Amino acid sequence: MTTRALTVVKCGGNPAVDAAGVCADVAGLVREGHRVLLVHGGSGEIARLAGRLGVPQRTLVAPDKVSARYTDAATLEVVVLALAGGVKPRIVAELSRLGVPAVGLTGLDGGMLRARRKSVVRSVVDGRTTLVRDNFSGLVTEVRAELAETLLRSGFVPVVSPPAIDERDQPVNVDADRAAAALAAALGAERLVLLTGAPGVLADPDDETSVLSVCEVPTAGAPGGFAGGGMALKLVAAREALAGGVPSVRIADGRVPRPVSRALAGAGTAVTMTSAEPAIGGPHGRGIRA
Secondary structure, three states: OOOOOEEEEEEOOOOOOOHHHHHHHHHHHHHOOOEEEEEEOOHHHHHHHHHHHOOOOOEEEOOOOEEEEOOOHHHHHHHHHHHHHHHHHHHHHHHHHOOOOEEEEEOOHHHOEEEEEOOOEEEEEOOEEEEEOOOOEEEEEEEOOHHHHHHHHOOOEEEEEOOEEOOOOOEEEOOHHHHHHHHHHHOOOOEEEEEEOOOOOEOOOOOOOOEOOEEEEOOOOOOOOOOOHHHHHHHHHHHHHHHOOOOEEEEEEOOOOOHHHHHHOOOOEEEEEOOOOOOOOOOOOOOOOO
16 A cells, blocks of 8 residues: 655744635645645734733844744743644634544644753844843754654644643744654655745745745755745755755745645745755654754
């Protein structure tokens, strides 16, 4: 019996991304026999809930211009509530309505996503680099793939989000794009599709017609001057997936009908690396290192 190739889809948290449309497309692919694991973020829901609870939000911009959410203890609580208690149940319920058996998970379940907490984060403020220490975020260092593999073999669609679990067995926020990359590598996925609120990687961030058909990223360092903020982090995630042995990575528009199918057919931006890198993990890639 031939096992169908696995596609890992990251449904962006940008409010413009059509989560219902993503679910409908995933349901269609599953009915056609595809295996799909869905990873989601929820920046819009996190911001909405933080506003309701009066928890200030802050973005850290690293010296290489990659931006990330500042996660103090209160924000970590908001992240967990928004993702596990808000976004995920809606996605699982929508997939169920469409006849797709789905199981909602965080990286804590089964110790699936292990992370190293960042003791210090560098952030540029008013042109000066500062050190932020009270940050409850981390980098995925290991994927324990058994739970996801079991669900996929049984015909379920795993729906996964942060947080992960750190070296002290405490929850930490991790970037959902990079978590999707680590999962794709560990599970031997054939494809990783990162859906976002743009048509792909743009040569000019202010011009949505400037989509790059192919974007080469260096094997190390900043991903390129044309991609700042959240897109830079997506390119970092894409590079990590490629280095982990995932053959195909695309960044594509999550606002359009059938976004995953369109990406698989060539829409959006294919991400490649400037030179070949050895795979970090094999088809079952447990212990994928960041």
